[in-house]
Every structure is written in C-alpha cells, then in structure tokens.
Amino acid sequence: MKLYIGQEIEEEDDVYIDASSARSILACGKRGTGKSYTLGNVVEEIHTETNDVVPLVIDPMGIYWTMAEENDDQRDLLWDWGVTEQGFPVNLLVPGDPEDRYGDDIVREFRSRGIDLNPLLLNPSDMSPDGWCDLFDLNINKPMGITLYRAIRELNEDDTPFYLPDIINKVEMDGSSSDRTKEALLNRLEMARDWDIFAGEYQDVWTTFDENRINVLDVSVLDPGQYGLRNLVVDVLGKELFRQRQDARRREEMGLRVEIPKVWLFIDEAHNFVPSGSSSLAKDMLIRWVKEGRQPGLSIVVASQQPSAIDSEVLSQCDITLCHKITTKEDIRSLDKLSQDYMGSNLKTYVRQIDNVGEAVFVDDDEETVQMVKIRPRKSQHGGGEA
Template sequence: MQKIIVGRDKNDLKEFGERGTIFIGRHIVGEGEEAHLTNPIHIDVIRPHILLVCGKRGSGKSYTAGVIAEEMCLLPEEIRKNLSVIMVDTMGIYWSMKKPNEKEKEILQEWNLKPKNIENINFFIPKAYAKEYQNAGIDFDYPFTLPCSELTAMDWIITFGFSPVDEHGIVIERVINKLKDSGINYSIQDIIEEIKQDKKANQKVKDLLTGMFNVAEEWGVFEREGTPIEEFLKPGGISVIDISHYLRSSSGWSVRTIIIGLLARRLFQARLMARKSEEVETITGEERKKLPMLWLVIDEAHQFIPTKGLTAASQPILTLIKEGREPGVSLVLITQIPNKLHPDALSQSDIVIAHRLTAEADIKALRSIMQTYMHEDILTYINNLPRKKGTAIILDDNSEKVYTVQIRPRLTWHAGG
C-alpha cells in the first residue's frame, strides 16, 4: 500500500522518495461507523520543520509526540546518526520510554508491531533533585546544570516579574552588565555580592533582590559552569529534560521558562556554529566534528511562548521558530490551547497535527492558519473524526493537503493520561 508522506513537496519526493521518513499512523477514510484505516502516513524528518500538535486534554497530544520520538530512534543508522531529539518534559511523563508498552500488546499486534523500549535515551534532571531521586530509587542518567553567566539581565527581570525601567530592573541590569564586563563565568552568589555592594541602590531594593536570587540559587540548576551543550545533543537518540519538579514551586512556570529559554538559546548557537563548520567541511574537504540536527519537542508550549506577555523563553524560542530552519533546528510544539500560543508559532507551522478541539477560541486560532487548499472549514474536518483517542487531522503546507489520521500505538510505555 502506497505511503502518504507529509512534509515533502514534489521536488523532495522526487529527490528522496520514502527515505528519511517516520511512520506515525494510518489514513482514516470514511466517517463514523464507515471509517476504516488505509494508507500508512509518514512524516519527513530530513528537512527542518515547525510541527504543531494540538488538541484538548486527553486527546493524545503527548502520546503523539512520543510516537514521533520513538520513530526517530528506529530510522536507519546513516540517517539516525545525523539527528537528535530533545524533549522538554514539563509533566514528568517521558521517563517511561525506557520501558516497553506491554499494556497495549494486543493493540500493537493489530498493527503488526511489538512492545519495545528505547535504549538510546538519556534522562536529565536538575542537579538539585539528584539526591531526592537516588533516595526514592528513581532512575535517571545525568543531573544537569546551566551556566548562570549566559543568562541576560532581561531573563532575570522577566522571571522575577519586574520591568527594565523600575528600580529593581535597573539594579539587575547594572549588576549583570558589570559582571559580564568582567569576563568571568559568574555564579548566583557573585550576583548577590554585587547587589550588596551596589552603592546606587537603596537597602530595601537590595534586600528584596538578594532574597529573590537566594531563592533562584535553591532551584539548583544555574551554576558557574553548566553541562556542555553537546551532552544534550545525542546523535541518533533522545534526551529528556525533566523540569516537572518545579510544579511544586510557587514560581514554577517562571523557573521552567528561564531554564528552557537559556537551553533554547544555547542549542541555537551550537547549531549555528555546527552549520558553519559543515559549510567549511564541504568547501575544504577537511573532516570536522559533527553536531546532529535537532528536533526540539516542547510540551505545554503556550506557557513558554504565550499570545500575551513575555516569558524568559519567548525570545529564544521565537528565534528558533523564525531562524532555526537554516541551521537545522526543527520544533514540535504541543499545546491544548492553541489560542494562547504566540501567533508566530501558528503562522510558521508547516505541519499541524490537530486532535479533537471543542473550544471556539481554539478553533478560531486554527482557522487563522487555514490555507487555500482546505476545501471545508476546519471544524468540519475535526467533527468528522471518529470519536476515538489518537485520531487527528494533519494540515501539510508542503504538499498542500489535509489528511485524517489514526496515530499508531506506542511501542514504549506512555506514563501520561
């Protein structure tokens, strides 16, 4: 049966054929009781893409993201080694990919598939939680930290809820600029010492900022030296960055956005340099160290790049959206409320996997990116989906087609709902 390939135009289909694609499900033909599964649907992973996965709670968004990640690890070695998947885990659900999906064994058999664990996967947790994990007997691969000195003054100002023009923001700007001018790799304690010694700030402002930076140090992720970015970019594998622990923190989302903002910035810079190195290698023939192209999966994406307001992750992720394709960065953005997602993320998505949505505001958001090749209203497409978990419509801006799909069952255990 002929494969449907999403994410490729006619030229790419002619050049690559079926190579470098991942199997995500089967095409649904018919409606209601007449619906049945036909052609396998594959997604291109050779070219960079912005892929939006949306749907209401429990419709299968995170499950779909897991299928995409699994498939990356099943690609032929010559393709797989050039790709790396990083999954931002905000809910603590992707650790289970190390275990086979025995509970859906019968469903997998219907698809001629078998339960399988992913071996080439690393599970990263913030360094501060390493002992807690060890004491609880929970497996992880590596604790991670990020370099404090690579955060900007604006990162801290946004995270703490200040303005760059209020007295707190001005002090942060002055202190961070002074430390950056020194050229050293500094820590949060260095920031605190500079605040204490700042002669222009009044004591009340100093005390408040000192307290806030002390709390930031307790997050246990920003240090003088951070985990080398290459350790996250595993050729042919998956790195899960678990930041779900900060759900317990009163400033939970602020912590997560500053972490992912810095991570996104570092990944973009790393791939920019790698791209330049690849070009030099092409010209000179001199073999250089390679860094794989990146697929960055971000759950709860609307929390990082909201429609209104800024987070510490807004600018870095929007930079990836607008400029990441050239250096080989793909994004998978997952959200249950697309109307809360930054409009640039919607407009730049060339592949949309939309599970069931019912809120009018979310339907309206998807209508805003409807293309001329859609013959019916998007609500009609969604309403015609079988009432079954894992069904979705796919909007493919590359082939200018719309498909209905049943996402295949996971090979690995899914810990989410």
C-alpha cells in the same frame, strides 16, 4: 528521512512525515484524544530513523520517562499493525540534584530500569541582563532593576563565565545603589541560590545530552508559572542550543568538521511556554526557534490541549498540523485560521469528521496535502493516562 505516523483512514495507505529538513509541527487535541500520545510517536521515530539528530523532550508532567518501558498493554494491537513493542534508551535530565528532586528510592528505581539520570544546571553567565531582571520581575528603570542590570552587564564585559557568588559580590560592591536597594536585591539572589539550578562551574550543555538516547528534561519537578523556573530553564537551554547550532551550521557550510548534532525539540503543554496574549521567560526564544530554526537545523514539535492559548506567531509558522478532536469554539476558531486554499475546505470541517480517539487531521503545508489519519500505536509505554 521519513517518520511513520500511521495510516490514512479510508485507503489505509501508510502516512509519513518528511523529516529530511527541519520541521515545525503542531500536535493538538482536547484531553484524552491522543495529542501527547502522538508527540511520543514522533519522538520514537526520530530516535529510530535518524543518526545525526538529538531528540529533546520538555516534559512538564513527568510522563515521558515511560518511553524506557515496552508497550505491553497494546501488544496485540501493535502486532496487528506489524509493529513490535519496544522500550527506548532514555536520558532523564533533572534541573538540580536528582536525589533532592525525586528521593533516593525513586532514583534507584529509575536506574534499575535502565534510565540514565543527569543533573541539568544553568550557567548564570548564559543569561542576559534583561533575563535576570525578568526572572525577578524587576523593572530596569527602577532601583533594583537598575542595580541588577548594571551588575550583569559589568560581569559580561569580562567575557568569562560568572556565577551566583560573583553577582552577589558585584551587587554588594555597587557604590551607586542604596543599602536598602542592595539588601532587597541580595535577598532575591540568595533565594535563587536555594533553587539549586545554577552551576558552580561552567557546564557545557552537550555534556549532559546523550546522542544515543531520548533526552527528557523533566521540568515537572519545578514550580509552574510564566515567570517561573520551568520557563527559565527552557529559555536558557534553548538559547544555548540555538547559539551552538548556528555556529555549527557555519562550519557545515564551509565543509568543516561539526560535533554538534541537529535538534528536534518537543514541548508538551506548550501554551505554558508560548502563551497567547501574555509573555513568559521562554516565549521570545521559542518564537525565534520556530521562525529561524530551519537554517541551523532546529526542529520543533509543540503540543497542547488548547491551541487557542498558543501564541499566533507559533501557530502560523508550523508547517505540519496533527489535530485530534477539538470541540471548544475558541480552539476551533484559532485552528481554522490555519486553513489553506489547497485544503478544499476549512480545517474545522475536517476536524468535525473525527470520530475516534487516535484519529487526527494531518495537514502538511510543504506537500500541500490534508489527510484523515489513524495514528499508529506506540511501541513504548505511554505515561499520559489517568490514575
């Protein structure tokens, strides 16, 4: 399976990504040079060229729903490339209730454009005791952290799904904690109820996905922050997908029937989820995805304007780099650490050769090749332009 991404600049040979196995890809470049555009390109190719893969886009800017629209703005350019403009079927996943997040008129407009909207709700029982404490920034050695950790741990012992009212009840019945501690903790749990992202009955994540559409998780409707709801949603969702694909892979190896497809996870503005030099709710999960995802069939594409702001454990595990124009010294230094002997020159030497928007250095560690590439035009509408 090959993904067409563009042409080599000098020879004009077609350039492909080999996607016959799981890949970890970095797409980077300063604002306006094409990194989000390139990410969308790979999404289009995954949807078009695969039958057993679900593309999932983590969208912190609310721009990828436009993939449902044809790229009429670049019709002539597309024809020059021998490509036709095309809108793709989009399944827009919304943390919480779509009407509450967008408003009725926006929801109607989405649906009139053929975009399927589905709420994505988290199962409280899918979160670990540590995860719950991290969510509220509670120290597990302090009274509130101890109380919450104990409540989640005891609920987990029943090995059945539990929900926010169950956690609240468990805290209220805790005879080892002071009333003051319980009241403070209950206030936080009531606040969590108001977030409208937790399920009231168990939700299997696969019931919200559509294997025949591009699945876009719009986290722009949530507040940002390393310990905010965006990271929480990505963490819980990623862990559940990883767990289910591990189970599916065991069945595949035994020749048993599998209903869980492989996943390509796309994360724009990835430095907000795997930051360098600091933690986030989703960081450990995403590092594990990059390091261990190949065996269960989990691929990842991370995109950022600031590659230096992405944790080095992620950067070092990417086997493909698509680097657009980078100018800041810190970002160039972080990328240059990815240079390999087979490249003949440091990566920064190639980056300095980039002259135009849409051009990139394409490094493939598996093939041990480096090429200067012009990225093909998008078939669908790009939503990342300035207002």
